[in-house]
Amino acid sequence: MARKLKILFTSSEVYPYAKTGGLADISGALPKALQQLGHDVRVLMPKYKSVVEAPQGFEPLHREVDVPLAGRSLKGFLFQGRLDSEVPIYFMENDGYFYRDQLYGSASRDYPDNAERFIFFCRAILETCRTLGFRPDIIHCNDWQTGLVPVYLKTVYAGDPWFAGTRTI
Template sequence: MANTQHRMRILMISAEGPPLQRAGALVDVMDALPSALRTRGHEVSAVLPFYREIKETRALKKKDSGITVDVQVGDKVYTARYLEGRSAGGVQLFLIRCDEFFDRPGMYGERGKPYDDNAARFIFFCKAALELARRLTPQVQILHVHDWAAALVPVYVNALGLPFKTVLTIHHVADQGSFWGLDFALTNLPERFFTLRGIEFLGRLNFLKGGILYADRLTTVSEHYRREILTPAGSHGLDGVLRENAHRLSAIL
């Protein structure tokens, strides 16, 4: 168990979490886990995209953090602005604002159809979250990323040689962030990452596979789900990758 002698600065990176008002395991965990870590003496913040739904949430008081960063996605550059607030549980929240990507009716799509630019949207999110982590003081030690939308963060930490430890929690292995292979160019990563031993899977860019390969630790919310995703039936194709990395995979509960 952690104590004040081992207090850590942790940044949770997730596409979902409070103050979003929706039922789902990811939102529930993003509500409960930071509070649990804080009771153990750790300093925990969370970063999410500044979706339209959050923009319209009057209960959340938001202020400009004063941090602005230009983020490259492929051959284009987008500006990330960072807002700051606190969740109902008292956790420090950072919200990444880029209206071109996030000021939309849905988070991932509309009327059952994903947005065509989701690869670019969440490459931007991963890069912008990492730029925030590099600027926070005291220095962040652990980046705890959740599900596919944040899973490229450990890949960038590896590629850039950054001084963070990374943890990936897999909540829903069926959603992998699988995109056309041509979308790899949007990552601006060296070509060596788009291989069988990298973030390529069946000829496509696969965010979740990248996180599995490059995170220092892998977790699931339950032991039952940990066992399930190591099977062909429960892994949605990633059982081989997960079994190879099972020594780094544990259950939070």
């Protein structure tokens, strides 16, 4: 391997913590495969009610993340676990957005604030990098819930030296 990359893998669902479909399976397996290739991989997802109820362990990091959103600053709180005792996984807690019975809504309709929930998550992803002191070479985004991360890097965080070498997938 030419160079060990620092990769932040972001997803709205990761097996075995939260799953509605195939995204969770990939998000649970690919980070482990990348780590086995020698990369420094970390995962970040929302701390849903299903995470709290999952048998896998996690613990608070006692780290607060200030997340700017629509002219105000919201709080997120970080928790940490491990995927199969290998890959660090971080959980972004904001009970108002994520502590719900379902991930995205009921069987009949989506939560009406899904856009706001995942706008918060996208900003929280970037602010978490600073809070953890982690400068990723790559932020691997998955599906629409993390789709604003590349946009924020090119606009809100353009010229920010913390993310100068960061690329997205």
